[in-house]
Amino acid sequence: MHTVLVLIHAASGTAGLLLALPVLLAPKRRGRHTVLGRIYAVAAVGLSLSAFGLFAYRPAELWGLAVLGALTLGWLVGGLWFARRRPGSLGGRGWRVWHLNLMGSTVIAFVTGFAVQMSDGNLVAWLAPTAVGSLLIARRTARELGRGPRRIAVRTVG
Template structure:
């Protein structure tokens, strides 16, 4: 088996797994149980798919440079989204949904580019997926969209400085 085939086989398997797993992860309720487990599978699948994509692009940079850019974006957004889910800083959930959604859009874009020679393959996933990600963020509880603090609560410094009356 040559190097190209040795990289292509795990790339295709991981890419297919990511394309199938993404909607499953998105559909599960955003809790640590099944969603978290599925996410802990999605991220390593993404790592395999993107590292093999980068290696394949290194073998044929003239033809595959665009896919290397998508692979880097996929890996960056998936790892950043996973890091947010682990650390859970204020406002993490909306950012997590956006980042993981973006990583999946990269999966779809790369898949379309390998199957369809139209320039639309570069933009269609983003045109369709971005409003869907925005809708998913909008459906989060209001506190999750705002960073965890209710809007009506005054800032701690403003509350301390307010005159009693």
């Protein structure tokens, strides 16, 4: 079972890393963004659940993996909730800001896991993706907030 979990974890992590940039760069409307986003979400679920399974085998060594898996799953569920519900109580684009911050955080988690694995747990690998990713998310959030409310053109026939 351990080998199966490692394979699921590696495949999900690879898929998530390969899909992250195309999802981020796709136009934010129905179509490519939503299709790739759904596949990315499946990869994130696979990654998180396999992380919990692997943690069960070696809890003292893999507690960080479990924490990252729990955070990733929480951010994913939150990001998907905002995308599906689009709560109007947040103002015109408020839901988009929450969605991009939560889903951006899942990307940081994928990159962090990869960096930690490749560096054999180096502290910089744990911290650098969050530092860089947070700056990128903040920049994109500011741009989104600067766009203002969506305007709807009304034509009158007369």
